[in-house]
Amino acid sequence: MSRLVMVSNRVALPGESRAGGLAIALKAAMEESGGLWFGWSGRIAAESGHMHEIDAGNVRYITVDLSEQDRDDYYNGFANRTLWPLLHFRMDLVDYSREMYAGYLRVNALFAERLAPLLDEDDVVWVHDYHLIPLAQLLRERGARCRLGFFLHVPMPSSDLLAALPDHSRLFEGLSAYDLVGFQTERDLERFQDYVRLFGRGRVVEHGVLETAGGRQLHAGAFPISIDTNQISTLAAKAVGKASVKRLAASMSGRSLAIGVDRLDYSKGLPERFRAFERYLQRHPEQRGRLTFLQIAPVSRDTLPEYRTLRRELEQLAGHINGTRADADWTPVRYVNRNYPHASLTGFLRLARVALVTPLRDGMNLVAKEFVAAQDAEDPGVLVLSSFAGAARELTQALLVNPYDLDGVADAIAIAVAMPLEERRERWQAMMRRLRHHDITAWRQHFLATLRAA
Ligand SMILES: O=P(O)(O)OC[C@H]1O[C@H](O[C@H]2O[C@H](CO)[C@@H](O)[C@H](O)[C@H]2O)[C@H](O)[C@@H](O)[C@@H]1O
Numbered sequence: 001m002s003r004l005v006m007v008s009n010r011v012a013l014p015g016e017s018r019a020g021g022l023a024i025a026l027k028a029a030m031e032e033s034g035g036l037w038f039g040w041s042g043r044i045a046a047e048s049g050h051m052h053e054i055d056a057g058n059v060r061y062i063t064v065d066l067s068e069q070d071r072d073d074y075y076n077g078f079a080n081r082t083l084w085p086l087l088h089f090r091m092d093l094v095d096y097s098r099e100m101y102a103g104y105l106r107v108n109a110l111f112a113e114r115l116a117p118l119l120d121e122d123d124v125v126w127v128h129d130y131h132l133i134p135l136a137q138l139l140r141e142r143g144a145r146c147r148l149g150f151f152l153h154v155p156m157p158s159s160d161l162l163a164a165l166p167d168h169s170r171l172f173e174g175l176s177a178y179d180l181v182g183f184q185t186e187r188d189l190e191r192f193q194d195y196v197r198l199f200g201r202g203r204v205v206e207h208g209v210l211e212t213a214g215g216r217q218l219h220a221g222a223f224p225i226s227i228d229t230n231q232i233s234t235l236a237a238k239a240v241g242k243a244s245v246k247r248l249a250a251s252m253s254g255r256s257l258a259i260g261v262d263r264l265d266y267s268k269g270l271p272e273r274f275r276a277f278e279r280y281l282q283r284h285p286e287q288r289g290r291l292t293f294l295q296i297a298p299v300s301r302d303t304l305p306e307y308r309t310l311r312r313e314l315e316q317l318a319g320h321i322n323g324t325r326a327d328a329d330w331t332p333v334r335y336v337n338r339n340y341p342h343a344s345l346t347g348f349l350r351l352a353r354v355a356l357v358t359p360l361r362d363g364m365n366l367v368a369k370e371f372v373a374a375q376d377a378e379d380p381g382v383l384v385l386s387s388f389a390g391a392a393r394e395l396t397q398a399l400l401v402n403p404y405d406l407d408g409v410a411d412a413i414a415i416a417v418a419m420p421l422e423e424r425r426e427r428w429q430a431m432m433r434r435l436r437h438h439d440i441t442a443w444r445q446h447f448l449a450t451l452r453a454a
């Protein structure tokens with residue numbers, strides 16, 4: 001069997017636990033299959049390029065340090081201030097400069113330089129996410145002849161938005177050096193095909209087979225990422241015995257819990273969610289005091305101005321809602337900027353009657369899937385899910401909402417709180433069937449089998 005080489009900006013090193021779906025999903029996939037995981041060490045050094053090696057179980061981790069300048073231009077800059085907002089349909093937040101783009105290409109070239117000598121011809125290399133779009137081309141230029149696949153974890157936006165990026169054709173034509181390009185959903189794939197046809201100087205030979213300007217054929221498909229369903233389910237059942245979970249349960253004083261769990265990111269629709277919860281309290285005064293909303297929001301990319309502004313806005317909103325709506329013995333919103341490990345987080349999810357997963361745009365959203373897997377089959381909670389999350393394509397039995405429609409989200413919360421047990425069970429069973437079948441192992445195997453056959 002050929003060796004699997006995963007490449008991603010963020011590598012989940014042994015013992016590390018930090019919010020972020022890509023790292024959590026790849027960790028599960030990597031531990032199952034073994035191989036090499038290559039990426040940024042997360043460390044800053046005087047110069048870029050120093051490598052670290054760790055062997056743990058069947059996985060070898062090789063990571064590279066970056067200089068402050070490279071981190072700022074590549075990760076903070078072009079990846080997270082240009083591509084991230086663009087790919088999440090937020091043109092208003094896109095910040096582009098040639099310097100940042102040059103830094104992005106420089107770090108991709110450095111990764112290719114360090115990785116190419118480690119590759120064998122029969123390796124299968126799987127590159128992840130928008131940080132590393134040009135990597136295949138740079139590896140090929142350095143002699144890599146193995147299979148190369150790419151998976152985009154974030155949405156692929158409408159082609160008109162992509163076309164607004166300076167130098168977009170150079171960037172996206174780089175994808176043609178891969179043998180297979182994977183997206184989260186069919187919609188993402190369709191939008192990419194539109195881009196290739198309308199702006200990418202290429203042609204759609206047939207659905208899933210593209211020809212680029214240079215005449216190279218490339219396969220593309222939808223591969224919705226998932227979770228380790230059994231593991232989350234088992235962990236959640238065990239977690240209810242943990243002290244942190246028991247304390248949360250005791251603190252509810254018989255009230256129901258609504259939960260949100262998201263990195264503190266503007267794509268997650270948190271201000272809109274807080275306002276929708278406030279709207280629920282206004283529109284349903286009879287339910288006042290019956291539901292407490294716990295939002296767990298570990299800080300993310302917190303040196304970037306957009307993220308700091310969001311943090312201030314949420315602090316104000318939580319303060320405003322609590323100041324105007326709380327009672328002496330009830331605080332409507334609990335807002336926590338901590339990162340919890342899965343061992344307790346899954347227990348929190350299991351305690352909740354309602355989960356609010358209402359991103360404005362999200363590639364997939366693993367929290368939505370984890371919430372379903374964490375439920376007690378006898379008394380499952382209700383998922384309120386944005387139709388703009390990739391997960392909504394699969395979890396169709398959730399209460400699907402438009403996160404911009406505050407009244408609609410408020411009504412969905414009220415419906416969720418009042419939903420009879422029978423209906424909750426039916427919806428949950430259908431979603432759980434899907435997740436048992438389409439788990440992280442199925443995702444990895446499907447992508448790799450398609451890549452090997454491409
Ligand atoms: O590494 P960070 O900059 O701290 O950000 C965390 C990750 O955020 C994004 O996650 C995406 O991948 C998830 C799994 O496929 C998906 O469910 C979610 O919708 C996406 O937002 C980002 O794409 C990753 O590269 C980051 O590591």
Ligand SMILES: O=c1ccn([C@@H]2O[C@H](COP(=O)(O)OP(=O)(O)O)[C@@H](O)[C@H]2O)c(=O)[nH]1
Pocket residue numbers: 018019020021022024261262263296298338339340341342345364365366367368370
């Ligand atoms: O305190 C926290 C908050 C989140 N997460 C995890 O971070 C991941 C978030 O992935 P998702 O796909 O929902 O969004 P992303 O952050 O990748 O955009 C999920 O596995 C969460 O369980 C976590 O471990 N601890």
